[in-house]
Amino acid sequence: MSPHVPSLEELHALGKVQQPTYEDPAELAQVLDQLRKLPPLVFAGECDELRENLAEVAEGRAFLLQGGDCAETFDQVTGDNVKGKLRVLLSMAVVMTYAGQVPVVKVGRIGGQYAKPRSKDSETREGVTLPAYRGDAVNGFDFTPEARRHDPKRLQQVYNASAATLNLVRAFVKGGFADLRTIHSWNADFVRNSNVESRYEALADEIERALAFMVTCGVDDSTLSGVDFYSSHEALLLDYEHAMTRIDSRSQLPYDTSGHMVWIGERTRQLDGAHVELLSHIRNPIGIKLGPTSTPEDALGLADKLDPDRIPGRISFITRMGAANVREKLPPLVRGIEASGRKVVWVCDPMHGNTFEAANGFKTRSYSDVVEELNGFFDVHHELGTWPGGVHVELTGDDVTECVGGAFQLSESDLVNRYETTCDPRLNRNQSLELAFMVAERLSDGRIERPNLIDEFRNLDF
Numbered sequence: 001m002s003p004h005v006p007s008l009e010e011l012h013a014l015g016k017v018q019q020p021t022y023e024d025p026a027e028l029a030q031v032l033d034q035l036r037k038l039p040p041l042v043f044a045g046e047c048d049e050l051r052e053n054l055a056e057v058a059e060g061r062a063f064l065l066q067g068g069d070c071a072e073t074f075d076q077v078t079g080d081n082v083k084g085k086l087r088v089l090l091s092m093a094v095v096m097t098y099a100g101q102v103p104v105v106k107v108g109r110i111g112g113q114y115a116k117p118r119s120k121d122s123e124t125r126e127g128v129t130l131p132a133y134r135g136d137a138v139n140g141f142d143f144t145p146e147a148r149r150h151d152p153k154r155l156q157q158v159y160n161a162s163a164a165t166l167n168l169v170r171a172f173v174k175g176g177f178a179d180l181r182t183i184h185s186w187n188a189d190f191v192r193n194s195n196v197e198s199r200y201e202a203l204a205d206e207i208e209r210a211l212a213f214m215v216t217c218g219v220d221d222s223t224l225s226g227v228d229f230y231s232s233h234e235a236l237l238l239d240y241e242h243a244m245t246r247i248d249s250r251s252q253l254p255y256d257t258s259g260h261m262v263w264i265g266e267r268t269r270q271l272d273g274a275h276v277e278l279l280s281h282i283r284n285p286i287g288i289k290l291g292p293t294s295t296p297e298d299a300l301g302l303a304d305k306l307d308p309d310r311i312p313g314r315i316s317f318i319t320r321m322g323a324a325n326v327r328e329k330l331p332p333l334v335r336g337i338e339a340s341g342r343k344v345v346w347v348c349d350p351m352h353g354n355t356f357e358a359a360n361g362f363k364t365r366s367y368s369d370v371v372e373e374l375n376g377f378f379d380v381h382h383e384l385g386t387w388p389g390g391v392h393v394e395l396t397g398d399d400v401t402e403c404v405g406g407a408f409q410l411s412e413s414d415l416v417n418r419y420e421t422t423c424d425p426r427l428n429r430n431q432s433l434e435l436a437f438m439v440a441e442r443l444s445d446g447r448i449e450r451p452n453l454i455d456e457f458r459n460l461d462f
């Protein structure tokens with residue numbers, strides 16, 4: 001490894017925030033040795049390509065859609081599950097591209113999102129206290145001492161599960177599943193009679209007609225058959241991310257090859273901490289979560305440390321203020337960064353600042369709070385003249401009942417029906433598509449200054 005990347009020991013010496021505690025260091029060392037020998041999961045060139053796409057977002061010429069599970073699990077690595085998530089993300093992207101008239105950069109919280117930071121180290125049920133579940137990368141969800149033990153062999157399973165997922169994602173997005181001409185079939189088994197369903201069907205009809213027209217006119221339709229889709233996860237486990245960091249043979253620069261984009265969470269963004277240090281050395285595009293306690297100085301310090309050369313597309317600030325805070329807390333951060341002359345990607349995570357416990361004990365979020373935070377995000381950027389670059393959401397392709405509200409007006413008493421997440425509540429398929437229509441409306445309602453694709457099209461030299 002390049003002398004520029006600190007050793008694992010040096011990183012751990014900077015602190016062990018949110019890290020597992022393993023009983024047997026030799027067992028961990030053996031797993032990490034194995035991981036270091038395995039092939040990269042993504043290629044450095046793909047990370048560069050995503051960074052270039054994100055540079056377009058930073059310039060206001062594209063929009064980022066980043067979404068997927070809060071916590072992926074090993075037993076959900078199935079064809080149907082991966083297909084379901086991809087289907088909802090691609091449908092959302094189509095809605096935003098067509099109705100919002102903006103190119104959409106598509107990034108999944110997928111193929112690596114297996115480790116979770118927690119607010120408490122332990123969990124107590126009926127008088128029994130055990131270590132908290134920290135994601136399948138660290139321990140098991142079952143409430144038993146065996147399952148909750150931190151097991152380093154799980155890191156090998158993270159690699160295997162990520163490889164299987166990414167393999168299928170690549171096959172789907174390039175192998176015909178994402179072909180725009182099949183857009184109707186993506187949601188053929190939609191929950192019937194919903195307002196979202198009919199809006200989606202109408203939009204799909206319009207797109208079909210537009211495509212048929214293009215093809216009739218002789219426009220080359222080969223570009224319709226596949227899309228670019230990238231993977232991302234929180235770079236939480238230093239052991240794993242360090243082991244997956246490799247020197248790119250073309251550039252001799254280090255990349256974290258566990259995913260295309262990695263982000264630093266709200267709980268691990270300490271400027272002098274190990275996570276910021278490791279990510280300052282890798283060349284992937286980086287996300288940085290910023291919660292309501294973030295100051296402009298925090299954001300500037302992180303930007304300077306993680307992107308001293310101001311590489312376009314390198315940094316995305318993923319703000320997660322909460323619906324009640326966004327209008328007050330976001331503007332100083334945006335002003336501070338803009339005043340430094342930096343062009344970053346501003347992304348709204350409308351999930352993590354809006355979690356609450358329902359009366360029946362389920363951890364949930366209200367769809368209306370999610371929309372409220374997004375509206376605040378769009379309004380703030382509109383007022384400051386900056387580009388609201390993207391949205392980062394926790395969602396699933398299934399018809400789960402984890403967040404309240406939305407088209408079907410899920411109530412707290414509905415949560416029990418299909419509550420399947422192992423960590424945070426996710427938007428279901430209807431709620432996700434509803435959100436995509438809402439975002440598309442905000443992007444195209446004329447309030448936000450942006451390139452007009454129709455004008456650009458008119459000026460094309462045929």
Ligand SMILES: O=C[C@H](O)[C@H](O)COP(=O)(O)O
Pocket residue numbers: 070116117118119120352423424
């Ligand atoms: O996904 C984010 C965090 O891991 C999660 O919100 C923490 O949840 P907790 O407060 O239940 O630990």
Ligand SMILES: C=C(OP(=O)(O)O)C(=O)O
Pocket residue numbers: 070117234264265266267289320352424
């Ligand atoms: C842990 C997460 O978020 P945050 O770091 O913003 O709390 C997450 O994205 O699941």
Ligand SMILES: [Mn+2]
Pocket residue numbers: 070071352394423424
């Ligand atoms: Mn989460």
